[in-house]
């Protein structure tokens with residue numbers, strides 16, 4: 001990271017945490033989340049730097065941990081070493097909803113299975129923390145995965161490198177926006193940790209070339225923008 | 226002459242009839258004259274027999290008549306005893322038919338057959354083979370739990386006799402089997418080993434007995450008092466001695482008599498020796514340690530069953546102690562602890578080691594100092610001072626008031642924003658800063674989530690360069706310094722980032738002093754002054770220098 005050069009040493013996050021990503025949550029373009037997993041398995045859920053809230057210079061109108069009339073993440077309480085009483089979350093459990101001044105609403109999700117330890121009440125009084133320091137003081141929530149699931153909970157997430165790939169491909173396609181394109185990606189034979197490694201990435205204009213049926217077996221995924 | 230009174234006569238008779246041994250009878254008659262138990266068993270039996278056979282009217286009168294009556298039963302018993310130990314099946318059977326069995330129904334032979342000079346010799350040999358260094362000893366006896374059931378049964382018998390004679394005696398007045406056993410054995414074993422037997426001896430020899438034949442005796446208690454018998458870890462059977470005694474306190478006399486024979490049934494086998502074990506009370510050794518390495522954990526570091534990092538402070542200190550004291554194990558404790566990447570300088574951190582079952586426990590001041598030298602020569606990563614043998618009670622001083630004590634640290638700080646010398650001066654003026662620390666993320670997986678109020682008493686900053694300065698802190702014990710500096714996701718407030726109005730991070734941390742005035746300082750002997758086993762650079766108790774930063778690859782520090 002650029003910080004490393006200035007300080008000559010890795011930052012707190014680089015020293016203790018592994019970064020994991022989940023992109024386009026619930027199919028919504030660029031709604032990327034970042035999960036910082038500490039070596040002791042605790043996960044800190046944050047916005048990825050590519051999240052629309054951070055990209056478009058938006059201002060925050062409101063943040064709410066009240067995810068339904070019956071459930072508020074703010075009321076989460078844990079006690080004792082075993083953190084009794086904390087809400088148990090699945091990967092797609094909503095953590096909070098953030099509304100920007102232009103009226104757009106974003107839902108932030110848990111991304112990992114585990115017990116909710118705390119949410120960040122500071123961002124309610126100082127929403128700018130979320131925009132200025134999204135990966136530290138502007139964190140969303142802290143989750144403790146089950147001990148036996150501490151390795152498996154990140155299986156469906158992207159590594160930093162994979163995330164950077166996704167981001168650069170997005171950039172490559174930016175100029176092609178407003179058109180319908182077929183993108184075919186060819187997988188490697190092996191799925192590593194539940195994530196495919198892509199050999200090739202072809203962006204095809206549908207009218208120019210039709211995808212042959214025979215190609216479907218090796219070209220496993222079709223996306224369009 | 227036995228200290229028995231007229232009132233004891235019916236009790237003696239009833240117990241003799243029930244198959245009780247002479248020493249158990251003395252116990253039930255509450256005889257507390259120790260020498261009575263040490264008498265030769267056969268003589269004692271004869272004497273009791275004659276006491277029982279004497280007609281009440283003649284007790285104070287004609288002794289000639291008494292003696293005449295004595296002879297035949299006494300001979301009979303002596304014969305039985307001799308044959309009891311005989312391997313010849315026919316003879317034993319014959320005698321068993323006559324008197325059923327001569328093994329005591331209450332003590333199952335413990336007070337008959339394990340109380341002589343031969344058995345004391347056997348104990349002494351076992352002890353000598355263990356090669357302990359000891360100056361006195363105390364015996365402890367572990368008896369099968371069913372002995373309590375049998376004792377209770379015999380006690381009910383005694384009570385019945387007393388009720389008829391309107392006497393009153395409490396069960397507590399009865400001499401315990403263990404007590405009587407020790408009265409006899411202590412002097413015998415003491416003679417064999419040539420050291421006194423003292424109740425408060427540091428060296429314990431425990432003798433354990435078992436009697437499989439009657440293990441079932443206790444089982445009926447489970448039905449009447451199930452609450453007393455809960456399965457416990459590391460116990461093979463739920464029928465522990467404690468549980469059985471508790472159940473016997475609860476059970477009614479009627480209920481007991483219905484389920485267990487009173488007097489107890491005669492056994493056909495003798496108790497067997499289960500084990501003779503030696504145990505020396507732990508020795509506590511205390512001192513202070515310095516840790517000069519940023520890659521040395523305090524205790525062995527194991528993750529997922531795999532060893533991380535070679536060695537540890539604990540291992541470096543305890544290895545020479547274990548071998549010198551020939552101890553079987555240890556418990557290491559200290560006044561707080563430092564992270565693997567933190568050095569502990571200054572006078573060091575107080576620690577104590579409990580050495581379990583040491584075979585050698587006496588060391589002179591010089592020998593202890595020599596041990597300290599051995600530890601210090603074994604590694605340059607640590608250094609020990611003030612090493613001394615202390616009492617268990619004194620170790621408490623190390624932990625008491627630990628929270629109130631202050632600790633001094635020195636930290637190397639990085640700032641994101643370039644700084645001038647005067648940018649950090651304001652830190653020197655901050656006094657008794659109250660901070661609120663949520664349980665740091667790095668320990669949150671094993672500690673409860675809480676917000677703790679801590680005080681940073683003073684800070685003193687020394688400028689290094691445009692992105693670095695040294696910060697000395699004196700804080701309340703229990704303050705998380707690393708989190709105070711980097712803020713821990715804003716979970717410590719205020720933090721140094723807040724104060725400096727820029728991102729700050731901690732690159733190195735040293736503990737400068739742990740202000741616990743225990744253990745007492747041991748002055749270095751004259752001959753040792755100025756002599757040291759450590760390379761010069763290891764003595765540097767100063768804040769980390771720029772060289773330190775360069776020679777420690779930071780990636781491995783945190």
Ligand SMILES: [Zn+2]
Pocket residue numbers: 245246247248249250329330331332333334335336337
């Ligand atoms: Zn007996």
